[in-house]
Amino acid sequence: MGSVSLKIGDGTARFQSATVCSSAVNILMIFSVITTNLFALYAFTASNKHHQSQHLLLQHAHKNFSLISEQVQLILNEIDSSQKKLAQMEKQLLGYDTIDLSRPNIAPELKLFLQQHQLPLGKDSKTGITEMVPSVGHSCEKSSDLLSQYMTYKVHGSCQDDWILAQKLILRACEPLPRRRCFAKVVSKVGLYPFPDSLWKPVANKTVNWSGLSCKNFQCLNGKKLNRECIGCFDLLNGYESQRFVKARGKNDFLIDDVLELGSGGIRVGLDLGGGSGSFAARMAERNVTVITSTLNVDAPFSEFIAARGLFPLYLSLDHRFPFYDNVFDLVHAASSLDVGGKPEKLEFLMFDIDRILRPDGLFWLDNFYCTSDEKKRELTRLIEKFGYKKLKWVVGEKIDSLGSGKSEVVLSAVLQKPVRV
Numbered sequence: 373m374g375s376v377s378l379k380i381g382d383g384t385a386r387f388q389s390a391t392v393c394s395s396a397v398n399i400l401m402i403f404s405v406i407t408t409n410l411f412a413l414y415a416f417t418a419s420n421k422h423h424q425s426q427h428l429l430l431q432h433a434h435k436n437f438s439l440i441s442e443q444v445q446l447i448l449n450e451i452d453s454s455q456k457k458l459a460q461m462e463k464q465l466l467g468y469d470t471i472d473l474s475r476p477n478i479a480p481e482l483k484l485f486l487q488q489h490q491l492p493l494g495k496d497s498k499t500g501i502t503e504m505v506p507s508v509g510h511s512c513e514k515s516s517d518l519l520s521q522y523m524t525y526k527v528h529g530s531c532q533d534d535w536i537l538a539q540k541l542i543l544r545a546c547e548p549l550p551r552r553r554c555f556a557k558v559v560s561k562v563g564l565y566p567f568p569d570s571l572w573k574p575v576a577n578k579t580v581n582w583s584g585l586s587c588k589n590f591q592c593l594n595g596k597k598l599n600r601e602c603i604g605c606f607d608l609l610n611g612y613e614s615q616r617f618v619k620a621r622g623k624n625d626f627l628i629d630d631v632l633e634l635g636s637g638g639i640r641v642g643l644d645l646g647g648g649s650g651s652f653a654a655r656m657a658e659r660n661v662t663v664i665t666s667t668l669n670v671d672a673p674f675s676e677f678i679a680a681r682g683l684f685p686l687y688l689s690l691d692h693r694f695p696f697y698d699n700v701f702d703l704v705h706a707a708s709s710l711d712v713g714g715k716p717e718k719l720e721f722l723m724f725d726i727d728r729i730l731r732p733d734g735l736f737w738l739d740n741f742y743c744t745s746d747e748k749k750r751e752l753t754r755l756i757e758k759f760g761y762k763k764l765k766w767v768v769g770e771k772i773d774s775l776g777s778g779k780s781e782v783v784l785s786a787v788l789q790k791p792v793r794v
């Protein structure tokens with residue numbers, strides 16, 4: 373009986389081929405023990421009516437009672453141990469060691485989804501894999517109550533309006549989420565403009581279901597400072613959003629055309645990390661460069677807005693390994709969203725993943741990264757230097773915190789070129 377292990381995040385899930393035969397024999401044995409005991413119990417009670425002597429009856433009664441309760445105890449023990457064996461068997465059949473599906477209140481849909489299935493033609497000779505196992509984040513184990521709530525729905529019916537629950541799970545690293553067999557709530561997308569007009573047209577309030585958000589229309593979002601990448605970023609007509617990347621406010625703002633020039637015509641596909649309302653991708657689209665914008669819907673309908681502009685929103689947390697193959701992007705753009713906090717190694721994991729998806733000679737554009745301290749700047753500089761990128765642009769400046777704390781902070785902007793490593 374083989375065993376396959378799979379790395380998931382920093383945990384390892386182990387999948388074992390179940391020893392179905394031996395478990396079935398076990399069940400059979402348990403069943404026969406239980407029936408034998410039940411027969412004995414029946415024999416005790418059935419023989420009662422053949423007794424004439426009341427005296428003898430009373431004498432034996434006490435002895436018999438303890439005999440019966442002994443038998444009952446034995447039966448209970450057997451039932452208990454067979455229940456444990458069944459749970460163990462179910463776990464083996466499902467193949468999950470990390471998510472305890474035997475605990476109560478686990479939604480049946482979750483068990484069903486997580487069931488692994490054998491490859492139809494048996495073991496794949498190239499990969500050695502014998503079965504397919506559905507993806508689910510290993511941290512889902514920590515939020516199994518929320519996960520079960522998420523997986524409780526009417527099969528083939530409508531899903532609850534529970535995107536906030538889903539996002540909560542993702543933020544708790546329960547990513548990827550399991551698939552579901554219910555229909556997501558529909559929001560009709562009326563009034564969409566054809567591309568490329570769509571890039572800078574206001575998006576209709578009706579294209580978004582505002583339930584769960586504090587703002588109930590785009591007017592309300594326009595004046596908001598949601599994060600460093602989104603200060604009034606939903607206002608495409610007034611304010612600064614329409615000038616970003618094409619008009620500099622200071623030496624830390626590089627212009628898209630200057631950066632594309634550095635790529636000497638080789639920039640065609642890119643990824644924008646934590647890219648606000650998608651204006652970077654919009655400016656790139658105007659230059660025939662396809663950019664994917666990674667985003668979550670924190671406090672605002674970023675995903676819907678980006679899609680309404682005719683751009684590609686990628687609904688993914690930055691702690692998730694990028695779902696792209698190695699060396700595929702010509703450009704990765706990141707701003708302060710890169711600041712993942714925690715130990716320096718946290719940023720290192722992210723940087724290595726960016727490096728992985730960037731092709732040799734591809735550009736990494738670090739755009740107005742706010743270093744909360746001088747130490748942070750030195751740390752980041754040391755890290756970048758470890759990767760051996762060529763510094764095509766490197767500007768350290770100082771800026772008043774744009775979110776309104778009034779503090780002056782060190783800001784780093786850079787365009788770095790990935791080396792060809794041999």
Ligand SMILES: *[C@@H]1O[C@H](CO)[C@@H](O)[C@H](O)[C@H]1NC(C)=O
Pocket residue numbers: 416419420423428429430432433436
């Ligand atoms: C007690 O058990 C004996 C056999 O062990 C049986 O002969 C007797 O009838 C039983 N008495 C009662 C009160 O059940």
Ligand SMILES: *[C@@H]1O[C@H](CO)[C@@H](O)[C@H](O)[C@H]1NC(C)=O
Pocket residue numbers: 532533557558559580581582583
């Ligand atoms: C938005 O979601 C709420 C809650 O599920 C629902 O009642 C409402 O009908 C939805 N609105 C639209 C426009 O779909």
Ligand SMILES: *[C@@H]1O[C@H](CO)[C@@H](O)[C@H](O)[C@H]1NC(C)=O
Pocket residue numbers: 574575576577578589590591
């Ligand atoms: C959205 O709703 C607000 C408030 O009702 C309104 O002022 C605004 O014009 C609407 N915007 C669009 C694009 O429909």
Ligand SMILES: *[C@@H]1O[C@H](CO)[C@@H](O)[C@H](O)[C@H]1NC(C)=O
Pocket residue numbers: 658659660
């Ligand atoms: C983008 O591509 C279109 C169609 O090939 C072309 O007409 C246009 O000039 C290109 N724009 C830029 C900025 O390269």
